[in-house]
Amino acid sequence: MRIEETICLAALMQSIIAKLFKLMSSNLSFRIYSRALINENKWRAARYGIEDKLIDFGKEAEIETKVLIEELIEFVDDVVDDLGCRKEVAKIPEMFFGGTGADRQLAVYEKNKNFKEVVDYIVSETNIGINVKEAVEKAK
Numbered sequence: 001m002r003i004e005e006t007i008c009l010a011a012l013m014q015s016i017i018a019k020l021f022k023l024m025s026s027n028l029s030f031r032i033y034s035r036a037l038i039n040e041n042k043w044r045a046a047r048y049g050i051e052d053k054l055i056d057f058g059k060e061a062e063i064e065t066k067v068l069i070e071e072l073i074e075f076v077d078d079v080v081d082d083l084g085c086r087k088e089v090a091k092i093p094e095m096f097f098g099g100t101g102a103d104r105q106l107a108v109y110e111k112n113k114n115f116k117e118v119v120d121y122i123v124s125e126t127n128i129g130i131n132v133k134e135a136v137e138k139a140k
Contacts, residue, residue: 001101001122003129008095011088015076018083033057049103050096069096101125 053062080086108121
């Protein structure tokens with residue numbers, strides 16, 4: 001929801017792509033899993049958030065999502081400096097462990113059971129870190 005969170009996630013996605021490209025360039029491959037398995041983890045993530053478990057298909061076991069996030073960050077560690085995004089990727093754990101945007105939205109809803117307040121909260125969170133006057137001037 002926040003600009004800095006979006007930037008961190010974009011840095012992580014960029015790092016994953018760079019890592020996979022590096023592996024392919026070295027004639028190394030990565031495991032390919034069926035769409036059904038991937039969809040299972042997608043469903044678990046949507047249903048339970050990061051406080052539960054996902055399936056680690058390589059280990060054939062359910063693993064805490066936060067542990068898998070840490071493993072993913074370790075996986076991309078050797079490419080983040082080349083991309084200049086170590087600082088952004090390093091913020092991922094604190095972002096997830098401190099509560100996601102979804103967690104914060106649910107907390108706002110639980111407080112008053114009011115969807116309008118949730119929408120107002122989303123707008124205010126999205127505006128954090130944006131210099132509105134500067135953005136308006138650039139748009140002109």
